[in-house]
Amino acid sequence: MSVTTTMDHFILIVLSMCVAFVPRYLPMRIFASRKIPDWFNEWMKYVPVSLFTALVVKDVFLNTETYTFVGFSNIAKILASLIVIAVSYFSRSMGLAVVVGLIAVALLSVFVPV
Amino acid sequence: MKKSATSLKEVFQIAMPLCLSYVPIGLACGILLHAAGFNFLMTALVSMLVFSGGAQFMIASMLTIQAPLQTILLMLLFLEMRYALLGSSLSQYVRGTSKKFLLIFAASLNDENYAVNYLKFATDKTWTPQNALSVEHFSLLFWTVSNLIGSLVGSFITINLTIVDYALTALFIYMIVMQIKNNLTILIIVISGVIAVITMVWMKSTMGLVVATLLASLIGFALEKILVKKGMKKSFLLKKMKPNAGRKEISKSGD
Numbered sequence A: 001m002s003v004t005t006t007m008d009h010f011i012l013i014v015l016s017m018c019v020a021f022v023p024r025y026l027p028m029r030i031f032a033s034r035k036i037p038d039w040f041n042e043w044m045k046y047v048p049v050s051l052f053t054a055l056v057v058k059d060v061f062l063n064t065e066t067y068t069f070v071g072f073s074n075i076a077k078i079l080a081s082l083i084v085i086a087v088s089y090f091s092r093s094m095g096l097a098v099v100v101g102l103i104a105v106a107l108l109s110v111f112v113p114v
Numbered sequence B: 001m002k003k004s005a006t007s008l009k010e011v012f013q014i015a016m017p018l019c020l021s022y023v024p025i026g027l028a029c030g031i032l033l034h035a036a037g038f039n040f041l042m043t044a045l046v047s048m049l050v051f052s053g054g055a056q057f058m059i060a061s062m063l064t065i066q067a068p069l070q071t072i073l074l075m076l077l078f079l080e081m082r083y084a085l086l087g088s089s090l091s092q093y094v095r096g097t098s099k100k101f102l103l104i105f106a107a108s109l110n111d112e113n114y115a116v117n118y119l120k121f122a123t124d125k126t127w128t129p130q131n132a133l134s135v136e137h138f139s140l141l142f143w144t145v146s147n148l149i150g151s152l153v154g155s156f157i158t159i160n161l162t163i164v165d166y167a168l169t170a171l172f173i174y175m176i177v178m179q180i181k182n183n184l185t186i187l188i189i190v191i192s193g194v195i196a197v198i199t200m201v202w203m204k205s206t207m208g209l210v211v212a213t214l215l216a217s218l219i220g221f222a223l224e225k226i227l228v229k230k231g232m233k234k235s236f237l238l239k240k241m242k243p244n245a246g247r248k249e250i251s252k253s254g255d
Helices: A006-030 A038-044 A047-061 A075-091 A094-111 B008-035 B040-049 B053-064 B069-080 B082-093 B099-107 B111-123 B129-156 B161-179 B183-203 B207-229 B248-253
Strands: none
Touching (some): A006 B053, A006 B082, A047 B069, A047 B161, A047 B183, A075 A094, A075 B161, B008 B053, B008 B129, B040 B053, B053 B069, B053 B161, B069 B082, B069 B207, B082 B111
16 A cells, blocks of 8 residues: 555554554563563664665665665765764764754765765 | 752753754755655644654655555564564563553654663662653653754655655764674674665565564574673673773753
8 A cells, every 4th residue: 555645644643653652561561571582682782773775775785666776876875874874872862963963964965975 | 968859840840851852853854755745734733643753754754755655564464573672672661650651751762862862860869750750751842843844844844765864874873883782783783784684675675674583683692692691701802891981971950
């Protein structure tokens, strides 16, 4: 099912709200009285890192229209990403990392392919 | 000196750095949602009901590549699953609150207000669940208003979306960097990246992301199990890294 009209958007928002709410609520509710199983914690630890990496790789190294690997041709994004890594590591500030990243990619896109 | 209960004004001061960091990200997110076809009202709704930077950017970029509803929801589920972990670690501090409170509290929990609240709960004995809820609502307010301004900006001027879209990637890179605790994490990042390219090129869809996430997280889980079993806790892969600036940004605003 593709999502195009305002009604579709509304349905998408309501369903997204449920998807966003359940993982926030249920474990907090359940583990307020029970112990968290170790295997669950140990597996969950690697889910965010794996997902975030896959998403970054999709934006930087893939063409999302044809799903082809573009190697190192998005030079602006690759360089900006290195800058974002450095800013994140040294400042630990999310806002600064995003702002510097946006400025870097905007400036770099003037000189090299995005 | 005995510390008394925290006033709403003090809570606001604690939440301030967090709220301000939402402004640029919220603006970018609002612009993208507008470009994805969301009107002003829908942008307000999604910011209040979903209230997750990552999820909203994901919705916007998935809509621009015409992804089907079920794929968007499946990706969101993976994206939001990390809250199971955050939620369960906060559970010890919200014991004894009502069911209604827990519902409201869970609805506006996200990465950044979690970080602030977890640290306050752990270090400040006077920090109450009610204070924590106020932090969530201050951040929710700033987030929603920034998104709405972004939505308006997007309808007045045309902006190169490839560049604005990069805000999401920068956000994820930041979250990756914050999660690096040992060399095994770095190995998993490399493994996940390689698998993601292979699965997405092979499946020609965003389902590749789902498969790559599952495979890479299970490999990480298995590798850690094996290393710990072999008594290699102090090995090169599992040795704890010293965090850089610590949690300076958060503790500066607190205490």
